[in-house]
Amino acid sequence: MPLKRIADSTVRRLSLYLRFLEEFENAGLTTVSSEELAARGGTTSAQVRKDLSFFGSFGKRGLGYQVGELTQRMRRILGLERDWRVVIIGVGKIGAALAQYEGFRQRGFRVVGLYDSDSAKIGREMYDLYVRSVDALADDNREQPVDIAVIAVPAPAAQRVVDQVVAAGITGIMSFAPIQLHVPSDVTLNTVNMAMELERLSYALSNRE
Amino acid sequence: MPLKRIADSTVRRLSLYLRFLEEFENAGLTTVSSEELAARGGTTSAQVRKDLSFFGSFGKRGLGYQVGELTQRMRRILGLERDWRVVIIGVGKIGAALAQYEGFRQRGFRVVGLYDSDSAKIGREMYDLYVRSVDALADDNREQPVDIAVIAVPAPAAQRVVDQVVAAGITGIMSFAPIQLHVPSDVTLNTVNMAMELERLSYALSNRE
DNA sequence: TTATGTGAACGCATTCACAGCC
DNA sequence: GGCTGTGAATGCGTTCACATAA
Structure with missing residues (x-):
């Protein structure tokens, strides 16, 4: 436009x-x-x-x-006149907080799937959804395409998970992992790096007169 | 420097x-x-x-x-050669997730206090700390000065809480409330606005060819 | 020869200032 | 008269290109 x-x-x-x-x-x-x-x-x-x-x-x-x-x-x-189908990958503390985040639903971001790689969590019900294996992502996405994958896994796992998300054909990613991720140019990635934000504050606090 | x-x-x-x-x-x-x-x-x-x-x-x-x-x-x-004394205000989902966030402690951000205004939560023990009333903030800060207050309360309460934080004499604020906050110029504020980040992604996804 | 450090050139976002319209 | 819309001017971050030092 x-x-x-x-x-x-x-x-x-x-x-x-x-x-x-x-x-x-x-x-x-x-x-x-x-x-x-x-x-x-x-x-x-x-x-x-x-x-x-x-x-x-x-x-x-x-x-x-x-x-x-x-x-x-x-x-x-x-782009808020439509609904966005969102999956959350990693249902640890941050993932769980996001899954319940009201701000999501209010703006049309509908959480339609939860994924994890921890077998202890897979199959568990959370917020009306069953946690599924990340390995199922590609098949699931084929059946019902997903617009956005939210990455809420620990830093060391993040790039691997992102690669799986990309391989599954999902082209929108919102990451909360505190690392620099790499994606192909046809995938749109937006990262919220809390560690970086903290350090930015630390810098600002250290350097004011 | x-x-x-x-x-x-x-x-x-x-x-x-x-x-x-x-x-x-x-x-x-x-x-x-x-x-x-x-x-x-x-x-x-x-x-x-x-x-x-x-x-x-x-x-x-x-x-x-x-x-x-x-x-x-x-x-x-x-400014990461020292420790920072951090309090988290609002122990809902996001506040709780932050309180447990390893990235905090790793970089020297020590969570030394949890606060809430919900009387049902005040007094409860969470992660080795007792949740205290926001009203106690000023006194607590006088006894043991705090460097950073993390704001994790709902948007409608955020400005009021920030005013209390400022009044208590805390001059570093990290906010996760999805609104624009106003502070005096001697207070350093850093905001992570998740709603805004989502909308940025929505915009990007809507406008690619 | 290799890779840093930095003034100069560049490009882009913000600000200015005013013409255009209600 | 009041407020928008927008070229022009400004300011600032990024990129270039090369002198400098190991």
Whole structure:
């Protein structure tokens, strides 16, 4: 849809704007200005307008934006008008927390499968799903294609699991393993590296005056 | 220590380099080149050298870097030579998962307190700690200062809790709440917004050809 | 000869400033 | 008059290319 490639930072902000818009909507507001959106997100009105301008002209000059309409537009842009079929691989502490995470379901990310390689966990029922062997992933995906695999296994196992996910034909991956993963270019990978985030905080705390 | 402000992206990469260096160290290697570090991290050798150059000249021309020495340097730069006293606020699913997270302890982030506002949870023992009321935070911090508060409460409660944390005098915050938080400028805040990361993935998946 | 360290060139995201429209 | 939309200017991180040192 957008003409040129959109910066990562822009997409992140769109996600913020969407949240603010939903709050405005719940508060019953019908109109919002770039200035108001900027104030909430700790950015500038010019930034907001520029971000939106990559996707079209959604506002009215002298007036602002229609909250309902802009909310809808943001949802469409971010690909949130559809449901995403998600499997979680690794049902340890983090995997289990994610499986129950309300934020998933709310945004249309439907957890449709749990996988693990620990035979003690395979077959167990968790949150209305049976934990299955990672080895079953390829067959399962053939029957009912999966959009996103969430990787929540220990670091040493992560690359191996990712290779299995890729081999199974799943092309969207969200990883919580604290390592750098490698995937083919037709697979989209997004990593949340908690260790890195902690160290970033540690750096910031160590270097302020 | 560094002369100019260091870019966020640089600090993130330093964190990656550290992990690779530790792997090289475990593998018994004594020397590493910027080229080798770059290959692992999916970046370029020039990038690696530039990143390091902000902090000093750690290598030998024609030779590369001493693994042991560079590892030590990275640790010092990232502030990982000391221990950090961490409290986790909100012992729901995510908080509980974090409390047990090995990556914390491994890097010197010692969880020294658990807090919640749910009276059903206060007083309960979890992982060798007693869950305490958030209201006790200020007193507790006076007795034994805390470096970092990890916020793992639901979004609607997050800003209120952060205000309490700030009022208690804690100046390092790591938040997992999926909202934009506001803190005074003398408080360092780092947010991991899972909802945003999911939407970023959704965007990427929706817009590939 | 090999690989670092770094000023200079480049490219891209943010900010500015104002024309355009309500 | 008020606020959007957007080229132009700016600032900043990345890449280049080479002088420098082992």
